[in-house]
Amino acid sequence: MKDPSEQLSTKRVLVSLIKSIDAYNSLLKDHHRRVTAFAYQLGAEYGLPYKRLSKLVIAASIHDIGAIYVAERDELTQIDVVNPEPHEINGARILSGIPTFEDIRAVIRHHHVRYEDTQRGRVNPSDVPEACWFLHLADRIDIYTHHFTDSPDPKEALRQEIRSRFGKDFLPELKGAFERATESAQFWYNAEELSFQELLLSAVDTEMRERGPTDLESVALLFGRIVDSKSHWTLTHSQSVGAVAERIAQFMGFPEKTRIKLRIAGYLHDIGKIAVPSEILEKPGPLDGDELRKMQEHALISALILSGSDELAEIGRWAGSHHERRDRTGYPLKCGLDQFESEIDILAYADVFTALLEARPYREPLPAEEAMTILKSMCPAKLSQDVFNVISDHFFELQPILNDENEWDPASAMYL
Numbered sequence: 273m274k275d276p277s278e279q280l281s282t283k284r285v286l287v288s289l290i291k292s293i294d295a296y297n298s299l300l301k302d303h304h305r306r307v308t309a310f311a312y313q314l315g316a317e318y319g320l321p322y323k324r325l326s327k328l329v330i331a332a333s334i335h336d337i338g339a340i341y342v343a344e345r346d347e348l349t350q351i352d353v354v355n356p357e358p359h360e361i362n363g364a365r366i367l368s369g370i371p372t373f374e375d376i377r378a379v380i381r382h383h384h385v386r387y388e389d390t391q392r393g394r395v396n397p398s399d400v401p402e403a404c405w406f407l408h409l410a411d412r413i414d415i416y417t418h419h420f421t422d423s424p425d426p427k428e429a430l431r432q433e434i435r436s437r438f439g440k441d442f443l444p445e446l447k448g449a450f451e452r453a454t455e456s457a458q459f460w461y462n463a464e465e466l467s468f469q470e471l472l473l474s475a476v477d478t479e480m481r482e483r484g485p486t487d488l489e490s491v492a493l494l495f496g497r498i499v500d501s502k503s504h505w506t507l508t509h510s511q512s513v514g515a516v517a518e519r520i521a522q523f524m525g526f527p528e529k530t531r532i533k534l535r536i537a538g539y540l541h542d543i544g545k546i547a548v549p550s551e552i553l554e555k556p557g558p559l560d561g562d563e564l565r566k567m568q569e570h571a572l573i574s575a576l577i578l579s580g581s582d583e584l585a586e587i588g589r590w591a592g593s594h595h596e597r598r599d600r601t602g603y604p605l606k607c608g609l610d611q612f613e614s615e616i617d618i619l620a621y622a623d624v625f626t627a628l629l630e631a632r633p634y635r636e637p638l639p640a641e642e643a644m645t646i647l648k649s650m651c652p653a654k655l656s657q658d659v660f661n662v663i664s665d666h667f668f669e670l671q672p673i674l675n676d677e678n679e680w681d682p683a684s685a686m687y688l
């Protein structure tokens with residue numbers, strides 16, 4: 273994908289998805305946006321050249337993608353974070369193998385490292401990229417803001433607290449930039465007013481020029497992983513749905529362009545789950561009424577998030593309909609036969625196929641025969657007979673795809 277217009281649209285999609293992840297984040301809403309604004313200003317004040325500043329901006333904009341549980345959010349919002357590693361490792365894992373984010377991955381992996389730990393041999397300083405120091409400081413500025421609201425002069429109290437931590441938590445060389453930047457009212461004003469969109473577009477542009485073009489598929493895969501990591505039962509779900517949907521489309525003779533779009537739709541179909549608390553996604557038993565309503569909202573939110581970029585209009589329509597059924601028993605819109613495109617049948621069947629063959633908190637993966645019985649019972653009333661026939665004819669070619677996708681070993685920490 274070296275076509276400049278495709279690159280432009282990939283950039284726009286990337287920026288739009290980063291913004292959505294922040295806006296819908298059920299754990300730390302708006303945190304990524306504010307930390308990005310703080311990090312950018314600190315980096316600029318220090319005099320970082322633009323290329324290095326761009327890396328910092330991108331890392332800041334997604335730095336907590338590895339935080340999953342409410343308990344983690346509670347810990348991350350404390351003055352002293354006792355155990356930040358799980359969300360750093362998880363964030364780095366999500367970014368692994370995606371070329372454009374290779375450098376960013378190392379920043380996410382160590383974004384809470386304390387300066388003291390690099391001095392006392394607990395962390396090797398050469399493992400900690402420069403951007404980590406700016407990001408850690410920016411992150412704490414945002415968190416501390418909430419801790420000093422009752423003080424007579426909250427900004428000064430915050431500055432005092434942070435000042436006392438240079439040489440312990442923070443890199444001493446950043447003290448001057450911190451003092452200069454934070455004494456101006458503009459610094460705090462900009463945290464709300466700087467355009468997240470513009471900062472990101474320009475940083476992504478610089479990064480792509482530096483590291484080479486990125487394709488839409490890699491971007492979609494990244495966001496699919498962010499969602500999948502919200503529950504350890506679904507660590508490769510979206511990745512598998514994308515691969516299965518593409519393969520079904522191939523068996524059905526669809527052109528390559530459509531097949532790739534279906535793969536992307538598979539990666540992104542559950543992106544709305546970013547707004548569903550992990551406790552609901554992980555609940556081992558049946559969901560109560562309210563939980564079920566929240567869970568089902570994810571399809572609508574997927575459609576909403578993907579409608580944020582023109583480039584994804586068609587993909588978003590399919591993705592947002594993956595729980596619709598031809599007999600209007602699905603959700604969110606209960607749309608009927610007249611609105612069914614065959615891509616929706618393929619994606620919906622790929623989703624059910626994958627889910628049945630994956631483990632869930634309440635059951636093991638189903639045996640092939642049992643899965644086939646359930647898939648068969650869905651057609652022709654709920655989903656297309658033609659798609660079912662393809663799955664039935666090629667079941668044993670489709671099934672191994674799930675294991676292939678699992679080869680991206682989510683539990684492995686060897687690349688960290």
Ligand SMILES: [Fe+2]
Nearest residue numbers: 335336348384
């Ligand atoms: Fe963090």
Ligand SMILES: [Fe+2]
Nearest residue numbers: 303335336411
């Ligand atoms: Fe953070």
Ligand SMILES: [Fe+2]
Nearest residue numbers: 541542594595
């Ligand atoms: Fe779903």
